[in-house]
Amino acid sequence: MASNVYDVIVVGAGLSGLQAALDIQQAGLKCLVLEARDRVGGKTLSLRSNISGQAVLKSELGAAWINDTNQSSMWKLAQELGLNTYQQNIIGDVVVQDTDGSLIKFQYGDVPKYPSVEDTASCIAIRDLVHEASVSQSPSIFLDGPHRQYLDTISFETYLREAKVTAKGFATAQVWTHAMVGCDPSEVSALYFLEYCAAGGGLMTMRGDGKHGGQYLRVREGTSAFAEGMAQKLIAGSLKLQSPVVSITQAASNGSVSVTTRSADTRTFQARRVIISVPTPVYKTIAFSPQLPPAKTAVTNRTRYGFYTKYNVTFRRPFWLDKNHCGLAQSFIGPISVIRDTSLDDGKTYCLTCFMGGKFGRKWAAQDAEGKKRSVLKQVADIFADGTDISDLFVEAFESPWMEEEYSGWGCPCPVTPPGVLAEAWDAMCAPFGNLHFVGTELSRVWRGYMEGAVRSGSSGAAETLLGLKATNPKL
Incomplete structure (x- = not known):
């Protein structure tokens, strides 16, 4: 077989x-992975600094959490790669910044008590x-039927209005859409948001920072270590970085697929099958021939x-702990919608991650x-420091790059x-389309939008x- 001809190109x-490639490789087939960036990992991106020759995590700009129960694929991968985890802090008060700027505090696991009993009940x-809509099996949100069709005709905002929420109830739900998918409730279908929650085991599981929750465990080495460890398992030479794919052509005569990259020198590779593992908005940057189906x-x-x-x-110190805050907060006025304490477990790196979403x-x-x-800094001070100036405690800030990043499709998550x-x-x-297969976390019905969903989708696509391939060559 020629050096640029493969069974599968990813x-x-x-x-x-990477998961798809490892499964293909495990099956004994020749596989090539083409990556546009100069690194692996997609929307996992751990910032690290070198201390005494060792890479030490500074901050997570992409996916940041796993758990050890319902995210079994990621937990298994963490064990295989020898990665160390520690729990998200939930000890202390959670804070809600209300529409008038006032603060409502409550213990994690409890609910905020608003001045209006009606507002509390509505939330x-x-x-x-x-x-309940995201976990119910009668009918399941994933099951075709009139309920599913209707939910897709309305926005999540309309869904909330039909539920007759108070303004406070609406603001609470808007925090969810801002922090989970970066949208206002009017911008996403009710079906999509409910199905997104269902893929993660329900709203409460996805929003949870405790056991079983979507934000339960942090990774000491950084989540980039997952992709880096997976890449190490690939056969030498089967991964090519800085190789953005510009065209994919399926031959009508023999079904082979040509994949052309734009790099220092334009190259074309041949395969019997191709797995597309880029976000759907990135499809527009690739010339498909024949064109993808309408x-x-x-x-x-x-x-x-x-x-x-x-x-x-x-920050120089975790001042939010001074008043028994756990570092988790949500705001109805912004600019930050949700804050989480993402301090490292080294006892000297104190960090708050601020989620900015929607309007x-x-x-x-x-x-x-x-x-x-x-x-x-002003909003953080208003929430955690009684409005006092905290600028002297500031060390540095890092902003995630996804909105400007072509190969992520100009967005996240x-x-x-x-x-x-x-x-x-x-x-x-x-x-699939001909000999093309499509994977990615957005195509997963389990933990969509999370690392778990990405890995599971990769395995399903490889299978x-x-x-x-076996259908066309039973000897494989």
Whole structure:
């Protein structure tokens, strides 16, 4: 077999692509991974500093948490790679910044008590309604039927209005969409948001920072260590970085696929099957021949990111602990929608991760770098330090790059769909096309948008690819 001819080519070296490649390699087939960036990992990105020759985690700009129960693939991978984990801090008070700037404090696991009993009841009711809709099996949100069709005709905002939430209940739900998918409730279909929650085991599980929750365990070595460790398992020479794919051509005569990259020198590789492991908005940057089917193009052209940025701020000391805050907060006025304590477990690196999403995030992003920092420090001080000046405690800040990053599709964490797309188009979005297969966390029905979803999708795509190869060559 010629050196540039492969059984399978994987486009993209994020977690889904790397997992697919490892499964293909495990099956004894020749596999090539093409990655546009100069690194592996996709939307995992750990900032590290060198101390005494050792890489020490400073901050997570992408995916940051796993758990050891319902994220079994990531937990298994952590064990295989010898990575160390520690728990997200939930000891102390959580804070809600209300619409008038006042603060409501409560213990993690409890609920905020607003001045209006009606508001408190509305927040609990909408939480329970969304959670139940996302975990119910009668009918399941994933099961085709009139309920699924209807939920896709309305926005999540309309869903909330139909539930007759109070303004406080609406603001609570808006925090969820801002922090989870970077959207205002009006920008995403009710079906998409409920299905997104269902993929993670329900709203309460996805929002949870304790055992079983989506934000339970941190990784001491940084989440980039997952992809780096996976890449180490690939056969030498089977990963090519800085090789953005510009065209994919399926030959009508023999079904072979040509993949052309743009790098220092343009190269074309041949394969029997290709696995596409890039976000759907990135499909537009690749020239497919023949063109992708209209059903697939119609939906992928309508998937879109909200506005979602992580702004990580490090401080000289964890002043939020002084008043028994656990570092978790949510705001109804922004610019930050959610704050989490992401201090390292080294006893000297103290960090708050600020999630900027939706309309709050877009307004914040219109400022220059100094304005962004100043507005964040003011809000953090208002929430955790009684409004006192904390600028002398500031060390540095890191802003996630995804909104400006072509190979992520100019966004994070996961493309969403507006009303009228998902119910009719899910199968088309996931379906193979000829000898092309499609994977990625957004195509997973388990922990969509998370590392777990990426790895599971990669394995499913590899299995589908292997079945296709065996159908054409039973000896494989």
